[in-house]
Amino acid sequence: MEHKFRRDLLESIRNNEFNEELFLTMAYDIIEEYNLNNYVSSIKIKDIEGKTRGKYSNKKEIEIRKRYDYVINLTHYYIELLLTLFHELEHADQKKLLDKNKTYYSKLPINYDYTYEEAKEIIRIITIGNSWKLYASDRKLYTKYHDLFSFEHEANYYSIVNTTSYLKTIFPELNINDNYKKTQLQLLVSGYKINILDDRIISPVEEILLDRLSKEAKSFILENDVLSTEEKMILGLPVDKKEIKKLARKFKD
Numbered sequence: 001m002e003h004k005f006r007r008d009l010l011e012s013i014r015n016n017e018f019n020e021e022l023f024l025t026m027a028y029d030i031i032e033e034y035n036l037n038n039y040v041s042s043i044k045i046k047d048i049e050g051k052t053r054g055k056y057s058n059k060k061e062i063e064i065r066k067r068y069d070y071v072i073n074l075t076h077y078y079i080e081l082l083l084t085l086f087h088e089l090e091h092a093d094q095k096k097l098l099d100k101n102k103t104y105y106s107k108l109p110i111n112y113d114y115t116y117e118e119a120k121e122i123i124r125i126i127t128i129g130n131s132w133k134l135y136a137s138d139r140k141l142y143t144k145y146h147d148l149f150s151f152e153h154e155a156n157y158y159s160i161v162n163t164t165s166y167l168k169t170i171f172p173e174l175n176i177n178d179n180y181k182k183t184q185l186q187l188l189v190s191g192y193k194i195n196i197l198d199d200r201i202i203s204p205v206e207e208i209l210l211d212r213l214s215k216e217a218k219s220f221i222l223e224n225d226v227l228s229t230e231e232k233m234i235l236g237l238p239v240d241k242k243e244i245k246k247l248a249r250k251f252k253d
Contacts, residue, residue, distance in 0.1 A: 003170040005029075013074050020045060023078065027085055030166065039092040045081070054084040056091040064088070079163065086162040090155035094128050101125045119226045126217045127235045128154070130209060141208065148191040148204035153236040157187045185251045188233040189244065201244065204236030 005026050012019040024043055031040050041060040048055070048065045055063040064084045071077045105122065114122060131150040135142045146152055160183055168174055191204035210218060221237065229243040 006170050009078070009170065013078070016074050018074060018077065023081060030085070031089070034089060034093070036089060036092050036096065039096050040089070043085075053080075054088045056088040056095075060092065060095075062088045062092070079167070082163045082166065083159050086166070087155045087159035089162075090158045091151065094132075094151055094154070097121065097125060098129055098132070101129065116226055119224050120231070123221045123224060123227060123237075124235065126213070126221055127205065127209070127237065130213060130217070134209060134212065145191075145204075145208050148208050148236060150205060150209070150235045153187075153191065153204055154234050156190070157184070157234050160184060160187060181251045185248060188230065188247070191236055192233070192239075192244070194241075199241075201239060201241055203233075203238045206238055210238075 005022065008019065008022050009026075012022060023045070027043050031037060039060055040062055043062045043064065045064045045066050047067060048063060053065045055061075057063075062085070064081055068077065068080050071080060100121075105118075105125065127150045131152075135149060135151070142149060147156060160180070164180055191207065193202050193207075194200070195202050205221075213221075227235075227237070229239055229247045232239050233244075233247070
């Protein structure tokens, strides 16, 4: 069955006329699909100062940059809008998860035995939540190490993954070439670097966050072996060189 937005999107591209109403309809449909209705109050495509591509505010408003100097055609423009949308939606999903921590996890008994999936969520809550706290307390550090903050590292990754997946639902014939795989891998390894003294990989979380965590929080994220290498790297968590090499081979296949 043809995707409900395929015909109108193709018509817009063929006529070289951006259809803002169509894009916003698509955006709200995605929000419905991702069950984020309570976390996005509005979406606006507007001029934004500086280099910021988009914003997700405390009022749950999403702003998407209207103008991109490097866009080469209307197809590219729609893709850039989707990339920004999915990035900001990841922040909305992070807000949803942190709210779940307040309403559910924080009320559990101290010695509660987490399920496998719950342990994964707790690691994400610790990492994302403390990254947001660091952002709020030290904006200069955030400006300097923007992509190393876990909430941005995660949003950068899912932006390309979810945009690609969404475009494939509209255009099943779309050939996702190796450049997309390379981009995914580049986003995963972004912020990881090698310590030349001991040939050890230093992760983004180790770079800016780990020493700021409580002993209990640090222990939980480092000792619970519930995340795959990819899931660790999405958050910027510590991994070793062997894990990265193994993951890199996966993206080459």
